[in-house]
Amino acid sequence: TGEIKRFLRDDGMIKVSRTLKETAGKVKITREILNNKLGREPTIDEIACELQIETEDIVMALESNAEVESLYKTIYQ
Amino acid sequence: MSETNEITLEFDSKSKNESFARMVVAAFVSSLDPTIEEIADIKTAVSEAVTNCIIHGYENEEGKITLKCKLDKNKLFIEIMDKGKGIENIKQAMEPLYTSKPELERSGMGFAFMEAFMDKLEVLSTPGAGTTILMEKEIQSAASKS
Amino acid sequence: MSETNEITLEFDSKSKNESFARMVVAAFVSSLDPTIEEIADIKTAVSEAVTNCIIHGYENEEGKITLKCKLDKNKLFIEIMDKGKGIENIKQAMEPLYTSKPELERSGMGFAFMEAFMDKLEVLSTPGAGTTILMEKEIQSAASKS
């Protein structure tokens, strides 16, 4: 059965938390770029499409970031 | 197939489950293709409600928290319930800056945030029996977002 | 606080909830900081089990699927249950390449994947009453990974 696994993927021992942080960084930049281009907040599917990744990974990556961002905006704007 | 979708989640009253509950709601609503801001708003509201169950409802003792989410077209309904100590005076509890635990450096802004970030907030509580929070938020479709 | 953590999720038997269930399990184990491979394995197993509930258990009719996850130290236990039509011959069903729905271009590899990607797989089923899948996987601790 190990054979099937190796055949299907070879991601080794990289931690999910690390790639999620990388994804979070890319999402942040892409969100800004699309915001400027569209003149509105992009949706997560639009960001996923631009980055060519799964929407699922964006949802997970959002949690690895500071999620209180929206709070700050409201208090300090 | 109908346009509604419904989930019920039961989890332990542990602070690490606050982040988990937040992710579950984010995952659930992601099928409506929201913006990151909409997700952040919803997560903040869920965090505040779940934290209240843990800190105030169960006062850090063991207990179960129930989270229900429902989507009806592009409207999200969230219900967060504990069977903890309940709230004596709901009106007072909902006042911005009011906290019954100033010694924990609570801000007293939990309910204010839930109200600010969601379209609707309702608090039901029976002292000694528990508390249920009902929230609603409409997700704008991508088409109407521009 | 005890070292175990447990959640129960009930959701509608709809294909879009396959992705949702996968995210929920991924979120649940994230506190153990698994590797990409471990998460991919778990997600695949969950997808296969949930898809089976939707396609075979309920045959695309409405129904409820229950997902239970438990962490005991670094061991993950997953239970996925439907109250659908059940399996007459479990041994046959678990054989690689066997499918009762070749017309849907099913690969018949669902159970084989669950077995390959998880440490343990158990299938309980009663024809007419439903099916329960039990799976276990140990997440290597961060320390033992170097």
Ligand SMILES: Nc1ncnc2c1ncn2[C@@H]1O[C@H](COP(=O)(O)OP(=O)(O)O)[C@@H](O)[C@H]1O
């Ligand atoms: N689930 C709950 N169970 C019992 N009491 C609650 C619950 N949620 C809120 N309360 C009460 O309402 C008050 C205000 O809540 P909140 O606005 O979130 O402020 P804070 O949590 O900072 O005290 C709390 O201090 C507490 O007395």
Ligand SMILES: Nc1ncnc2c1ncn2[C@@H]1O[C@H](COP(=O)(O)OP(=O)(O)O)[C@@H](O)[C@H]1O
């Ligand atoms: N939850 C379930 N309820 C009823 N039958 C099931 C269920 N899960 C699996 N089966 C039966 O076991 C067979 C093998 O399943 P699987 O290995 O996933 O292959 P596939 O889904 O491609 O048919 C299915 O074709 C079906 O007959």
Ligand SMILES: [Mg+2]
């Ligand atoms: Mg609070």
Ligand SMILES: [Mg+2]
């Ligand atoms: Mg299958």
